[in-house]
Amino acid sequence: xxxxxxxxxxxxxxxxxxxxxxxxxxxxxxxxxxxxxxxxxxxxxxxxxxxxxxxxxxxxxxxxxxxxxxxxxxxxxxxxxxxxxxxxxxxxxxxxxxxxxxxxxxxxxxxxxxxxxxxxxxxxxxxxxxxxxxxxxxxxxxxxxxxxxxxxxxxxxxxxxxxxxxxxxxxxxxxxxxxxxxxxxxxxxxxxxxxxxxxxxxxxxxxxxxxxxxxxxxxxxxxxxxxxxxxxxxxxxxxxxxxxxxxxxxxxxxxxxxxxxxxxxxxxxxxxxxxxxxxxxxxxx
Amino acid sequence: xxxxxxxxxxxxxxxxxxxxxxxxxxxxxxxxxxxxxxxxxxxxxxxxxxxxxxxxxxxxxxxxxxxxxxxxxxxxxxxxxxxxxxxxxxxxxxxxxxxxxxxxxxxxxxxxxxxxxxxxxxxxxxxxxxxxxxxxxxxxxxxxxxxxxxxxxxxxxxxxxxxxxxxxxxxxxxxxxxxxxxxxxxxxxxxxxxxxxxxxxxxxxxxxxxxxxxxxxxxxxxxxxxxxxxxxxxxxxxxxxxxxxxxxxxxxxxxxxxxxxxxxxxxxxx
Numbered sequence: 001x002x003x004x005x006x007x008x009x010x011x012x013x014x015x016x017x018x019x020x021x022x023x024x025x026x027x028x029x030x031x032x033x034x035x036x037x038x039x040x041x042x043x044x045x046x047x048x049x050x051x052x053x054x055x056x057x058x059x060x061x062x063x064x065x066x067x068x069x070x071x072x073x074x075x076x077x078x079x080x081x082x083x084x085x086x087x088x089x090x091x092x093x094x095x096x097x098x099x100x101x102x103x104x105x106x107x108x109x110x111x112x113x114x115x116x117x118x119x120x121x122x123x124x125x126x127x128x129x130x131x132x133x134x135x136x137x138x139x140x141x142x143x144x145x146x147x148x149x150x151x152x153x154x155x156x157x158x159x160x161x162x163x164x165x166x167x168x169x170x171x172x173x174x175x176x177x178x179x180x181x182x183x184x185x186x187x188x189x190x191x192x193x194x195x196x197x198x199x200x201x202x203x204x205x206x207x208x209x210x211x212x213x214x215x216x217x218x219x220x221x222x223x224x225x226x227x228x229x230x231x232x233x234x235x236x237x238x239x240x241x242x243x244x245x246x247x248x249x250x251x252x253x254x255x256x257x258x259x260x261x262x263x264x265x266x267x268x269x270x271x272x273x274x275x276x277x278x279x280x281x282x283x284x285x
Numbered sequence: 286x287x288x289x290x291x292x293x294x295x296x297x298x299x300x301x302x303x304x305x306x307x308x309x310x311x312x313x314x315x316x317x318x319x320x321x322x323x324x325x326x327x328x329x330x331x332x333x334x335x336x337x338x339x340x341x342x343x344x345x346x347x348x349x350x351x352x353x354x355x356x357x358x359x360x361x362x363x364x365x366x367x368x369x370x371x372x373x374x375x376x377x378x379x380x381x382x383x384x385x386x387x388x389x390x391x392x393x394x395x396x397x398x399x400x401x402x403x404x405x406x407x408x409x410x411x412x413x414x415x416x417x418x419x420x421x422x423x424x425x426x427x428x429x430x431x432x433x434x435x436x437x438x439x440x441x442x443x444x445x446x447x448x449x450x451x452x453x454x455x456x457x458x459x460x461x462x463x464x465x466x467x468x469x470x471x472x473x474x475x476x477x478x479x480x481x482x483x484x485x486x487x488x489x490x491x492x493x494x495x496x497x498x499x500x501x502x503x504x505x506x507x508x509x510x511x512x513x514x515x516x517x518x519x520x521x522x523x524x525x526x527x528x529x530x531x532x533x534x535x536x537x538x539x540x541x542x543x544x545x546x547x548x549x550x551x552x553x554x555x
Contacts, residue, residue, distance in 0.1 A: 047384040049424030049451070051492035071383035077287050084383055109287040113380045114295065114343055121286065154335035155325045156286070193328055221329040222338070 006247050008206045009144055009177065011099060014064055014250040016269050018262075021255075025055050027262040032062060035266060039252050042069035042100065046087045060095040066210065066252075067092055067100035068179070071113060074133050074147065075120040076106035085140055092141070099209060101146030101179055104130070104167060121156035122166040127173070134174035144177040146209055151184040151216075151225035153191055163188065164202040171207045178204070180249070181212035182239045183231065187223040196238055205246035213239060213272065214254040227256035230268055240275040248276050286323070289313045294340040297376040300333060303340075347375045347388065354389045355414045358396075360469045361407060361477065370396065386422055389415055403477050406460045413462050416454040416487045417494045423452035428549030434542060443517030447510050447551045452489035455499070455507045458482065463496050490548055497548075502534040503541055 015036030020028075022044075027033070038059060045053050059065070071084065092100050105117040120126050138145050149167055161169075171178050180203060189196040213236075215229035231239075231253070243249070253269035289312035296303030301317040303309055315322060317333060324332035351371045352359055359367045378391045393415055397408035428450050437445070449455075461483045468475035484504035486497045499507070505526065509519035520538075523529055545551060 043383045043385075047382065047387065048422040050422045050489070054425070054492060081383075106287055108380075109291050111381050112291060112295075113383060114291065114339075115346055115380060115385060116339060116343060118287075118290065118294075118339065153338040154332070155327070157321065157323055157325045157332075158286075159325075191327060222327070222335075224338070 006206065007177070007209045009209065011177070011209045012250075013248055014066070014098065016272050017066070017250065017252040018266055018269050019068075019252060019254040019256070020056075020059065021259055022052065023259045024262040024265070028059060029055065033262065033266065035063060037064040037066060037098070037250070037252075039066045039068050039254075040095070042067045042088060042091060043071050045091055045095075046084075056095065065095040065097050066250075067095065067097040068146075068148075069100070069102040070115070070117065071107055072102035072137070073105075073107040074102060074137065074145070075104060075118075075126070075130055076109060077129075078109055078111065080133060080136060085137065089141055092143075099143065099146050099177065100141070101148060101177070101210075103148045103150050104170065105150045117150045119150060119152040119154060119156070122159040122161040122163055123156075124160065127161070127166060127169055130170055131174045134170070134176050138174070138176065144175065144209075146177040146179045147171070148179040148181050148212065149184050149188075151181070151187040151191075151223075153222060153224070155192055162194070162199075162202075163192075164199045168202055168204050171204055176207070177209045178207045179210045179212060180208045180242065180246075181214070182242055183212065183214040183216055183235050184225055186232075186235045186238055187216050187225045190218075190223045197241055200238070200242050200245050203242075203246060208246055208249055211239070211242065211249045211251045212254060213251060213269070214256075227254045228258055231271070236271065236275060239272065243275055243277050251276075286312075289323075290336070290339075294336060294343055295376075295379060296340070297344075297372055300337045300340045344372065344375060347380065348372070350385050350388050351375075351392070354386075354418055355392065355411055357414055357466050357469045358392075358407060358410050361403075361410060361465075370399070386418060389418065405480075406462070406477055409458045409460050409462045410465065413456065413458075413466060413485065413487070413496070416456060417496070420452045420454055420487050420489050420494050423450075423489065425452070426450040427553040429546050429551040429553045430549075431543055431546040433553065434546040434551075443515065445516045445554075446513065447516065447554075448513075449507070449511065449550055450488075450552050453550055454487040455504060455511065456485045456487065457504060457508075458485070463498055466496065486550070488548055488550055495548070500533075502529050502531075502537075505529055506534065506538075506541070 017037035017039055018035055020038040020040050045056050103117045106120060107118060108114045134145055185196045185199050213231050214227045215231055217224045217226040217228060251272045253265060255265050289309055292309045293300045293303030304317050313323060321332040324336050326332050327335060348371050374392055374395050377395060380388045393408050393411035396411050397404055459480050459482060461478050461481050463483060463485045465475050465478055484499035484501060486499050488495055505523050506519060509522050
């Protein structure tokens, strides 16, 4: 599937995709399953010249690839890592990535990397900082950066904006694209006590080029975005709400812990088809 | 804010200990009870509990990486001692690279510096496991084939410069590290061995990483070639080595090169 989607860059509707993981390489290389597209974790194919890159080259010859990273640190206060950005751009050219992105977060400071998606305070000063960095990165990459709303487990006392206000203004002011992770909206709504439907009401839908779905772990007092297990029904319900508001969006399933066989993951992803509105349905912008 | 948060979530004894460090106080001079000046509580968790989620995930994530990359060292130490080592390593060598495959690169040196009667052996074991990770990720390069090697004119051999492909490591140990590694992988539950020199070649063929034992003579020759010397000069440099069986070296040399070229150890010539 590859039709034109309702976003301001006319990026295509890729259909239903699956996050590419090493456990599934043998199945994919042996069967070449019918999958609309794959999303790769960018860093897994950087600083390596080994087997993962060789496999990725073969997969990129047959499928559409989207790149999704975790180490850009767009919200960080260290200078931008130009070596990292050059490698990212080269990988995007190599895989003919349809788009590439990362998260609204920081990952480390003073040269360190926590390998986590750490939250930023939602205030005017942080917003200005991110807008400037997103513009610089987009100029370098020569394409819109696709930024994902993170799942967060804390809130800063100094925040003056809601997450959805922050992300909407970040996208408008920097002219970046958005990846809306529905599971993250749900997880953060539980952790911070906001209404996830009000969050969706404020999404600038013409900037949303992709949606993520995943499982999470509910600890009662809080939820963790573990990417483990099936997508919970309440998250599918929220996905249906999102599709009603924003129209059909390329949708991808992430499954990163206790990863089952490829067919189980793909079947879980394809459940999204039941919630998609018909093409041409009227949507918000 | 970011410096402060990084200090407290990466502190080895947890957030409350991190908040109390001089380094953290230089950013925000607060005590744990005042944490909610920075981190808002939720309906069910305090500010301390909320930020501690990041602290716990940070350590567990890096522990998992070390467990996976150093599974034989883990077997040698046992879970409790390995975790203590790994926690100290995480504190001493925080990750500085976007790719987690780089995280364990200082572990062998770190183990060697520990006050442990088996530190020398354990460090060599970590060196072998790290070499396997490096070979896995090394750049691909066209290898000299056996056919290509056998097609070389005999008179050209002394002037031959043979460079190894990036996906190889030649290692020298004071302990029989590779034998121990194999015994663990094959479930034999070996004891920590006594010192006995050993040599190994770690290489990649068809994208799979292999470990081969080397004789002292094979190791000496590969090391001599790694200096960039021509084959004739490399052999000449070994002629004064009393620890080598030079007759064996001369006798088996051609067979070694056939074997190494079949495994894709050297770069293609020209």
